[in-house]
Amino acid sequence: MQINVAQLLKEGTGATRSHDIDAVLRLEGTSAPAGGAAPVSAPALAGGQECRVQGRVTLTRAARGILLAGSFSCPVRLTCGRCLASFPHLVGFDVQEMFYPSIDIATGLPLALPEEDDSSSFTIDEHHLLDTSEMIRQYCLLAIPMKPLCRADCGGLCPDCGANLNEKHCGCAPVPRTALARALEQAIAVKQSPAPETAAAPDRAPRTRAAPEQAGAPERKTAPARARVPGRTKSRRKLG
Ligand SMILES: [Zn+2]
Ligand SMILES: [Zn+2]
Numbered sequence: 001m002q003i004n005v006a007q008l009l010k011e012g013t014g015a016t017r018s019h020d021i022d023a024v025l026r027l028e029g030t031s032a033p034a035g036g037a038a039p040v041s042a043p044a045l046a047g048g049q050e051c052r053v054q055g056r057v058t059l060t061r062a063a064r065g066i067l068l069a070g071s072f073s074c075p076v077r078l079t080c081g082r083c084l085a086s087f088p089h090l091v092g093f094d095v096q097e098m099f100y101p102s103i104d105i106a107t108g109l110p111l112a113l114p115e116e117d118d119s120s121s122f123t124i125d126e127h128h129l130l131d132t133s134e135m136i137r138q139y140c141l142l143a144i145p146m147k148p149l150c151r152a153d154c155g156g157l158c159p160d161c162g163a164n165l166n167e168k169h170c171g172c173a174p175v176p177r178t179a180l181a182r183a184l185e186q187a188i189a190v191k192q193s194p195a196p197e198t199a200a201a202p203d204r205a206p207r208t209r210a211a212p213e214q215a216g217a218p219e220r221k222t223a224p225a226r227a228r229v230p231g232r233t234k235s236r237r238k239l240g
Helices: 006-010 133-143 177-192 196-204 207-213 217-239
Strands: 002-004 016-027 049-061 066-079 086-101 122-124 129-131
Touching: 006 049, 016 066, 016 133, 049 133, 066 133, 086 133, 122 129
Parallel strands: 086 122
Antiparallel strands: 002 129, 016 049, 049 066, 066 086
């Protein structure tokens, strides 16, 4: 949304104006601002969205530009970090930014940006229009949580069959933590040992039984089966 600030620029430092903002913005997961500034991203944003942003800003004439301060709210759809479902979320954010005029209101001559500000500074164009869209887009993306939850007690996905545990109980047997911890220790021991078959054998089977199978096929079979259990732990952690 654009605001004409020609009159405010002609006034003395400290002069203010207030404006209501009600605009529809296109929000993508990543916003790459013009001028080579670092892109802003919100991975939890579910695809590209048309969002209605509402708020109120106060513009204050400062010595070198116009200070914009305001509060906004914007309903978006996010992807749950546990169950991957899309859910509605109201983003609220406060904004405070300086906008610099690109031409002098009195003389019409071009003005340089203050030296301490880089290319990411917001500017007022040559028609004295202050455009809030890119600023709102960036603040909105920054206000979106990195790993949002559809609800505080979201059950997430079953690590075995992938079922959404908020919707149904899939019936998969839960893996006991103690057994998991033991399997993990064994898997680490197997990985660190230069001779996996012989090193792991004493834990599982008596020496008398293990000895004839040392280089045989049955011993090979047990090694990947054991390694699969820690694999489950990993996926559970990622989802939970
Ligand atoms: Zn969820
Ligand atoms: Zn399951």
